[in-house]
Amino acid sequence: MSTIKIDSAKCPQDHPCPLVSVCPVGAISQNGYGAPTIDKEKCIACGRCIITCPYHCLSFE
Ligand code: SF4
Ligand code: SF4
Numbered sequence: 001m002s003t004i005k006i007d008s009a010k011c012p013q014d015h016p017c018p019l020v021s022v023c024p025v026g027a028i029s030q031n032g033y034g035a036p037t038i039d040k041e042k043c044i045a046c047g048r049c050i051i052t053c054p055y056h057c058l059s060f061e
Pocket of ligand 1: 010011012013015017018019035052053055
């Protein structure tokens with residue numbers, strides 16, 4: 001199965017990440033306003049986070 005990777009350098013890390021609530025399986029978490037992290041064990045590769053991030057930080061790998 002595909003997994004998701006995040007390019008933290010593209011994330012401005014200055015806002016609450018909307019992807020935390022977009023992910024249907026709770027695989028995305030964020031500490032403060034930092035770049036979010038992906039739990040690859042939980043991720044079902046639905047792609048919602050990819051199309052939601054305005055800075056295109058996420059992609060399939
Ligand atoms: S939506 Fe994208 S740019 Fe915004 S915090 Fe999440 S990963 Fe970073
Ligand atoms: S691809 Fe889907 S399941 Fe995986 S982290 Fe993104 S929103 Fe969550």
